[in-house]
Amino acid sequence: MQKIVSLCKRKGFVYASSEIYGGLAGIYDFGPRGVELLNNLKNLWWKNTVREQENIYGLDGAILMHPKAWEASGHVAGFTDPLVDCKDCKSRIRPDKLEGWKLQKDNLTGDWKVLEQGSLECPLCGGELLPEIRYFNTLMETSLGVIEGEKTKAYLKGESCQNIYLDYKNIVETMSPKLPFGIAQIGKAFRNEITLGKFLFKTREFEQWDIEYFVRPSEAKKAYEAWKQTRWDWYTSKVKLSEKNLRWRQHGKDELIFYATDAWDIDYHYPWGWDELEGIHHRGNYDLTQQGKFSGIDLSMHDEEKDQKVTPYIIETSGGLGRTFFSLLLDSYREEEIKGRDRIYLSLPPYLAPVQIAILPLVRTDQQLVRTARKIYEELKRKFVVEYDEQGTVGRRYRRQDEIGTPFCITVDSQTLEDETVTIRERDSMKQERIKIDNLIAELAPHLELP
Secondary structure, three states: OHHHHHHHHHHHOEEEEEEEHHOOHHHHHHHHEHHHHHHHHHHHHHEEEEEEEEEEEEEOOEEOOOOHHHHHHHHHHHHHEEEEEEEEEEEEEEHHHHHEEEEOOOOOOHHHHHHHHOOEEOOOOOOEOOOOOOOEEOEEEEEEEEOOOEEEEEEEEEOOOOOHHHHHHHHHHHOOOOOOOOEEEEEEEOOOOOOOOOOOOOOOOOEEEEEEEEHHHHHHHHHHHHHHHHHHHHHHHHOOOOHHHHEEEOOOOOOOOOOEEEEEEEEEOOOOOOEEEEEEEOOOOOHHHHHHHHHOOOOOEEEEEOOOEEEEEEEEEEEEEEEEEEEEEHEEEEEEEEEOOEEEEOOOOOOOOOOOOEEEEEEOOHHHHHHHHHHHHHOOOOOOEEEOOOOOHHHHHHHHHHHHOOOOOEEEOHHHHHEEEEEEEEOOOOOEEEEHHHHHHHHHHHHHOOO
């Protein structure tokens, strides 16, 4: 865990937000390497989920929505967490995460009932926890308007997917989809989390990728099983996460939300143990029914094939970009010893790497080599993410590129000036081969283009 956190700061992947002012707990900025990796993940998801699917439509919804949307969704009443205070260190702790405590939540009202009271010892300092349970809503509040006393309370999105239900009618009317069809979005969400401290796993501001797939009620179960397999395959075959670090976990009856038929999580094995990476939920038609009830708008649609009105059932897949980013770094981190020296590298899929190719002139004082290397750099950067690197020995440059996951290094040397060939070094195996400059794009493109 600490090695990944250190690498992220040291190599420009992730910074603590507002660090010059001491930072903000649970808020992070993605640096030059990090934003490239994050964007590659987004592009991969969008390509596979929207562009390659005939019946899935993309959306980019606003962060602010009408406050009634959150009442309809149940977030205002039900998006609450319990906490107890420590007398000594003043920390706030969720009692449902403590040994011996058993709480039950009423999903309709958001109220919690204590079934069993466990230890009152603070897990952080060993001090005494006050037995009184307090509750707070994790939605982040804001206000609309400029005149004090006339401002309207609003909320930042507690989950990204609610835009989809609010724009569902617009998409039905403008795109004329036939059942089944989906709406996909990558969007920001915000939560006042109590428990932080797991780096990118749980943050106050984060991004989600969501698919809401609308189906006939009679076809919901089949569609649900198909989406479970689709999402598992995406993480293993496209993101290339190791299957030994992934598992399925079904939600128990005590955690299954009241309107859901079924819910499964794809869990990843993080340094602290198994935890959620993405959820796949069979939600019935609750979301459309609730938003229709509160808005007064009929959110049913005409099913042309059955020639009848229907309020579709919803199959949802919802994952966190930050969690996938974090899982990918954990999964690809490698250490090895070569000839008495340590080598650290990120075995990232080449098409996701923040830098895909590094151009290295063997001797930076040789102007002919530098000009040739620069010419190759200018040509390749039009198609790939390329970095020009001439600082230090070529061995140090290889190690530096390995640590950020660069899959290919191209070295320009004296032989290049004779026969117009360069050396390509592959990151994981460190094997090298010579290739004609004119063949570089054809040779590298199959490895670097998104699948």
